[in-house]
Amino acid sequence: AQKITQTQPGMFVQEKEAVTLDCTYDTSDQSYGLFWYKQPSSGEMIFLIYQGSYDEQNATEGRYSLNFQKARKSTNLVISASQLGDSAMYFCAMIPLHGSSYKLIFGSGTRLLVRP
Amino acid sequence: GAGVSQSPRYKVTKRGQDVALRCDPISGHVSLYWYRQALGQGPEFLTYFNYEAQQDKSGLPNDRFSAERPEGSISTLTIQRTEQRDSAMYRCASSSQGYEQYFGPGTRLTVT
Numbered sequence: 001a002q003k004i005t006q007t008q009p010g011m012f013v014q015e016k017e018a019v020t021l022d023c024t025y026d027t028s029d030q031s032y033g034l035f036w037y038k039q040p041s042s043g044e045m046i047f048l049i050y051q052g053s054y055d056e057q058n059a060t061e062g063r064y065s066l067n068f069q070k071a072r073k074s075t076n077l078v079i080s081a082s083q084l085g086d087s088a089m090y091f092c093a094m095i096p097l098h099g100s101s102y103k104l105i106f107g108s109g110t111r112l113l114v115r116p
Numbered sequence: 117g118a119g120v121s122q123s124p125r126y127k128v129t130k131r132g133q134d135v136a137l138r139c140d141p142i143s144g145h146v147s148l149y150w151y152r153q154a155l156g157q158g159p160e161f162l163t164y165f166n167y168e169a170q171q172d173k174s175g176l177p178n179d180r181f182s183a184e185r186p187e188g189s190i191s192t193l194t195i196q197r198t199e200q201r202d203s204a205m206y207r208c209a210s211s212s213q214g215y216e217q218y219f220g221p222g223t224r225l226t227v228t
Contacts, residue, residue, distance in 0.1 A: 004158075033215045045159070045207065045219035091158050095215060101172035102215060103149065106158030 002027045004092050004107035011112050013082045020067070021077040021110045023092035029053075031097040034075045035104065036064070039089040048090075051075055053097070079112075087114045118142070120210050120220035128226045129198055137193045137223045141210030148191050149217060150183055153205040162206075165191060198227045 003026040013019035025034065036048040051059040051066045059066045067076040079086055089111050093104040121140045129135050141148050146167050151159035161175040167188040176182070180198075185191040195202055203226050209217040 035216070037219075043205070044221055045209075047216050047218060050216060093158070097215070101164045101174075102147070102211070102217075103161040103164055103172060103175070104151070104159070104209075104217060105161070109156075109158055 002029070002032075002094060002096065002105045004094055004105055006092055006107035006110050008110045009108075011110055013079075013086075013112065013114055015084060015114055015116050016081055018078060018080045019082055019112065021079070021090050021092075021112065022074070023076060023107060024072075024074045025092075025094050026073065027094065027096070029096045029098065033095045033097055033102075034066070034068070035093045035095070036066075036077045037091045037093060037106075038086075039091060039109070040085075041088070045091075049077070082114045084114050084116060087112060120208055120218055122206075122208050122220040122223050124223060125221060126224045126226075128228060131199060131227055132197055134194065134196045135198055135225065137195075137206050137225070139191045139193070139208030139210075139220060141189065141191070141208070142212075142218060145210035145212050145218075146188070147211045147217075148185055149209045149211075150191070150193050151207045151209065151219075153207055153222070155204075159207055162193070195225075198225075200227050203227045 034051045038046040049061045092107045148165045150162040153159040164172040165185040180196045205222045207222045209219045211217045
């Protein structure tokens with residue numbers, strides 16, 4: 001069975017500094033996808049970034065980048081130059097890329113608070 | 117363009133009543149997913165449609181929960197004989213040919 005583990009329930013970061021949110025996963029599949037979603041206090045779920053298990057390069061999207069270490073089964077999210085609007089809940093998730101259902105399996109989330 | 121929409125945004129119902137939650141996916145998205153999110157936790161998968169076919173319903177907790185997508189667009193999640201433990205945020209997501217799923221705003225269900 002697949003499982004996502006986020007060990008940091010809460011994190012603080014100073015505005016304009018970088019922060020890393022940890023995520024490890026457990027799967028016996030060879031082909032899978034990894035996602036990060038942001039959930040601000042408004043409650044919406046915002047897709048941030050995607051990494052495929054066979055991608056050799058770490059994914060980047062603007063200020064978001066992934067530190068993907070396949071052998072360690074970790075996919076940490078790095079947010080550079082933090083902004084006050086980055087304060088939110090962040091969820092790591094994965095999907096198996098085989099079969100007929102691309103259901104997302106989520107971790108328990110990390111709450112990030114950016115201090116001015 | 118328009119994102120995923122869900123209605124109602126909030127629903128308060130009495131224990132034992134049936135509720136129907138609606139999801140309108142992004143136009144052209146063939147895949148539609150339902151998730152349930154308890155407070156302070158990540159969403160949990162309920163069911164998945166590809167066009168009108170329900171391909172995976174392994175996450176539905178019991179037979180009081182059902183879902184349909186008869187024309188391959190709008191979907192309805194129905195909970196019969198609601199119980200207090202059904203209280204949660206119910207989220208719908210859709211995707212096209214890629215793997216990214218785009219979520220709607222959710223329906224907050226409260227069973228009193």
